[in-house]
Amino acid sequence: MNLKMIAKWGASWLLLAWAGLAQGADSLSEAQRQAIEARIQPVGQLYIEGDQPATAQAGGERSGEVVYQKACFACHATGMLNAPKPHTDDWQPRLAKGMDTLVQHALNGFNAMPPKGACPDCSEAELRAAIEFMSAK
Ligand code: HEC
Numbered sequence: 001m002n003l004k005m006i007a008k009w010g011a012s013w014l015l016l017a018w019a020g021l022a023q024g025a026d027s028l029s030e031a032q033r034q035a036i037e038a039r040i041q042p043v044g045q046l047y048i049e050g051d052q053p054a055t056a057q058a059g060g061e062r063s064g065e066v067v068y069q070k071a072c073f074a075c076h077a078t079g080m081l082n083a084p085k086p087h088t089d090d091w092q093p094r095l096a097k098g099m100d101t102l103v104q105h106a107l108n109g110f111n112a113m114p115p116k117g118a119c120p121d122c123s124e125a126e127l128r129a130a131i132e133f134m135s136a137k
Pocket of ligand 1: 067068071072073074075076080081082083084094097101102103105106110111112113114116117118119122127128130131
């Protein structure tokens with residue numbers, strides 16, 4: 001091995017070691033970021049994303065948003081099987097049927113929409129509140 005080859009060889013090892021170090025630093029900060037995210041998540045879900053804590057309302061009636069998050073979200077968030085998506089124009093033709101009809105359809109089911117929107121313990125008032133929450137822009 002001449003000197004030139006040794007220098008070249010050494011340089012590639014240096015480069016490899018440096019790349020490894022840089023990667024190590026990256027995954028460390030990623031892990032830290034995830035740890036931080038996991039720590040602040042419950043706070044974000046309960047008090048920042050929603051405008052009220054996800055607990056029962058006074059008098060036992062849950063807000064439309066709480067009912068939506070508990071039950072309706074499963075299908076309506078993605079518009080699965082043509083479920084109208086919250087806060088979109090999807091609700092325009094639905095609202096044209098009248099709120100009372102929509103509440104009846106939520107109670108009894110409507111095509112692929114299950115009776116009570118898969119929320120068996122929901123009252124009629126709670127279903128109505130959830131529809132009002134979803135259909136509001
Ligand atoms: C299993 C999935 C699923 C869940 C859970 C669900 N929905 Fe739906 N919903 C649908 C689908 C699908 C449609 C569209 C039905 C159609 O138009 O054929 C729909 C339509 C509706 C409509 C419009 C009915 C109409 O006459 O146009 C209302 C109101 C509604 N859902 C309310 C709710 C409420 C309130 C909840 C939660 C308590 C809920 N849904 C939960 C699937 C679901």
